[in-house]
Amino acid sequence: MNIPAAANVEELAKLKAEGYNMLVDMTCVDYLPKGRTPRFDVIYRLMKLDAATGQDLGRQEIHCAVDELPVLRSVMGLWPNADWLEREVWDMFGVKFLDRPGIKRLLMYEEFSGHPLRKDYPIARRQPLIGPKSGEKAGSPSFNILKPTVTGE
Amino acid sequence: MMSDARARSQKTYMLNMGPAHPAMHGVVRLVLELRGETIVDVDAEIGYLHRAFEKHAESETWNNVVPWTDRLNYVSPLINNVGYAMAVERLAGIEVPERGQYIRVIASEVSRVTDHLTCVGASAMELGSLTVFLYLIKARECLYQLVDNLTGARVTTAFTRVGGVKGDLPADFAGKFRAIAKEVRSAVAESDKLLTRNRIFMDRMEGTGALSSADAIAYGITGPFLRSTGVAYDVRRAHPYAVYDRLDFEIPVGATGDNYDRYLCRMAEIEQSLRLVEQCLSQIPEGKHSLEPKEIKHAYEIQDAGKAGDTALLAKYAAKVDRTLEGMGLEAAAGTRAAGRGVTLPPKERTYGSIEGLMNHFELVMWSWGVKIPPSESYFAVEGGNGELGFHLVSDGGDGPYRVRCRPPCLFPMAALKKLLVGGQIADVIPTFGSINMIAGELDR
Numbered sequence: 001m002n003i004p005a006a007a008n009v010e011e012l013a014k015l016k017a018e019g020y021n022m023l024v025d026m027t028c029v030d031y032l033p034k035g036r037t038p039r040f041d042v043i044y045r046l047m048k049l050d051a052a053t054g055q056d057l058g059r060q061e062i063h064c065a066v067d068e069l070p071v072l073r074s075v076m077g078l079w080p081n082a083d084w085l086e087r088e089v090w091d092m093f094g095v096k097f098l099d100r101p102g103i104k105r106l107l108m109y110e111e112f113s114g115h116p117l118r119k120d121y122p123i124a125r126r127q128p129l130i131g132p133k134s135g136e137k138a139g140s141p142s143f144n145i146l147k148p149t150v151t152g153e
Numbered sequence: 154m155m156s157d158a159r160a161r162s163q164k165t166y167m168l169n170m171g172p173a174h175p176a177m178h179g180v181v182r183l184v185l186e187l188r189g190e191t192i193v194d195v196d197a198e199i200g201y202l203h204r205a206f207e208k209h210a211e212s213e214t215w216n217n218v219v220p221w222t223d224r225l226n227y228v229s230p231l232i233n234n235v236g237y238a239m240a241v242e243r244l245a246g247i248e249v250p251e252r253g254q255y256i257r258v259i260a261s262e263v264s265r266v267t268d269h270l271t272c273v274g275a276s277a278m279e280l281g282s283l284t285v286f287l288y289l290i291k292a293r294e295c296l297y298q299l300v301d302n303l304t305g306a307r308v309t310t311a312f313t314r315v316g317g318v319k320g321d322l323p324a325d326f327a328g329k330f331r332a333i334a335k336e337v338r339s340a341v342a343e344s345d346k347l348l349t350r351n352r353i354f355m356d357r358m359e360g361t362g363a364l365s366s367a368d369a370i371a372y373g374i375t376g377p378f379l380r381s382t383g384v385a386y387d388v389r390r391a392h393p394y395a396v397y398d399r400l401d402f403e404i405p406v407g408a409t410g411d412n413y414d415r416y417l418c419r420m421a422e423i424e425q426s427l428r429l430v431e432q433c434l435s436q437i438p439e440g441k442h443s444l445e446p447k448e449i450k451h452a453y454e455i456q457d458a459g460k461a462g463d464t465a466l467l468a469k470y471a472a473k474v475d476r477t478l479e480g481m482g483l484e485a486a487a488g489t490r491a492a493g494r495g496v497t498l499p500p501k502e503r504t505y506g507s508i509e510g511l512m513n514h515f516e517l518v519m520w521s522w523g524v525k526i527p528p529s530e531s532y533f534a535v536e537g538g539n540g541e542l543g544f545h546l547v548s549d550g551g552d553g554p555y556r557v558r559c560r561p562p563c564l565f566p567m568a569a570l571k572k573l574l575v576g577g578q579i580a581d582v583i584p585t586f587g588s589i590n591m592i593a594g595e596l597d598r
Contacts, residue, residue: 022370025532027558029547043545045532051366054385054404056392061532081373084568092207107200107597116208123205123212 005064020046023079032119038067074100092117179593202593210557220311226595229264229538238313240533240544245526254395255437262426268538269419276587292340295333358413362585372569376540382410388536415588539563
């Protein structure tokens with residue numbers, strides 16, 4: 001099911017009211033090389049779980065097409081686990097979410113630049129390693145294993 | 154004086170647990186805010202074991218991703234292998250021969266037992282019960298040897314292939330399993346005697362880290378954790394895959410959703426998993442079983458088929474197969490493998506013994522020659538050691554996945570960690586974190 005990204009909270013709240021009580025997963029696919037616009041497809045996966053019997057009464061796969069511009073709003077208010085899932089989507093794809101307190105990377109470290117699961121992020125790209133606190137910001141070549149000897153230091 | 158003491162008691166302080174803390178099961182960092190010994194706030198920092206599973210998978214062929222999946226939940230690697238292979242098969246519309254499906258269920262359940270033994274053993278050790286740890290890890294070692302016998306490796310199993318499994322069950326697998334099951338049962342029974350009514354253990358486990366079923370559902374928690382809150386949701390029952398619909402098993406549930414219930418659920422599930430393997434071993438069909446997969450035909454395959462008529466050549470160059478590759482031999486393949494050469498690797502005798510086999514092998518592993526799946530998108534989940542282990546796959550018709558998303562079951566209880574810990578004591582961190590069974594490989598991917 002596709003829903004417009006600008007109305008994601010309303011549409012998902014409607015589904016939650018219908019009984020989809022679990023946000024099973026949330027992820028994103030980057031369609032940049034396929035030339036699709038908008039380039040990202042954010043996927044919400046919902047389940048109607050009957051707590052009494054443990055039966056799965058139905059699932060929904062919700063697709064939202066978005067660009068880098070922040071259009072999607074956070075669904076943390078509907079399902080609290082959306083917090084981490086949104087952090088991961090931001091971390092890996094750089095898709096921004098509105099209406100939520102500041103966003104932090106989930107898997108990568110703060111000094112990491114770029115969003116690794118984007119299709120234009122080269123798999124072999126190296127990032128400067130973060131060394132012990134030397135007062136220097138990341139980017140210092142002394143910790144970069146590609147350049148083990150730094151002359152003039 | 155009084156106001157000073159009050160001010161001191163109001164003051165909170167930060168405490169770092171991890172990333173290299175013996176109770177943090179590998180690498181995760183908890184930043185605790187404490188008032189005295191009471192936890193006021195928690196922030197879990199994850200990602201220390203991020204190895205870019207999803208990114209790597211996108212640059213590999215469909216079959217080459219299987220070894221990566223071992224490294225997700227590394228105490229139950231076979232379930233990951235099965236989950237990934239079945240997700241790809243769902244995408245491609247391939248059906249695995251019945252015997253292969255039974256073998257996958259056997260492998261998954263053996264792995265589930267190793268997962269639960271590790272979790273219970275490690276949590277017990279962290280609460281001071283080293284004896285239980287040794288008993289359970291010894292039992293796990295027996296199962297690892299069984300897995301070694303089946304797959305050729307204790308942990309890095311890479312057992313499944315798209316369209317089948319690596320090989321048939323080794324000789325006298327059933328007998329070996331019976332002997333080991335006996336050992337596992339006695340270890341579990343002894344641990345049960347040592348722990349279940351143990352005052353120290355109960356004091357630490359009962360009532361700590363409790364979560365209501367409504368909260369567990371809101372946080373997307375599945376697996377033993379959700380079942381401990383009283384919700385009998387199990388992917389094996391809700392969406393039976395492979396041959397689970399033919400097997401009889403119970404879903405143990407808890408009532409209060411605390412650490413103690415999670416411990417009891419896991420202990421009960423070990424017995425259920427052993428029962429499942431026993432049923433599989435008695436039901437598993439003998440002889441050759443190959444349900445034809447839906448055919449995926451390419452020009453090279455037709456060309457290859459024309460050449461492969463020369464079977465005399467095969468007998469002439471009977472290859473000596475390395476002992477470690479025993480399970481991949483011709484005989485083993487005949488019984489279990491999917492019949493499509495467009496999908497599964499040829500048996501090793503063919504690879505080493507005939508030019509067609511060698512070509513077939515390389516065509517499958519070479520870029521732009523391997524398994525191809527029409528453009529599509531699908532999600533498939535299996536019951537992992539920690540809950541619903543899902544793979545969302547997108548194919549663009551190329552050699553490998555366009556996108557692999559692994560739904561790591563232990564991410565969800567980790568996201569609920571604040572809810573579980575705040576208000577408790579610092580000592581509760583250890584049993585609660587232990588019963589989440591966070592596996593960094595799966596959490597960080």
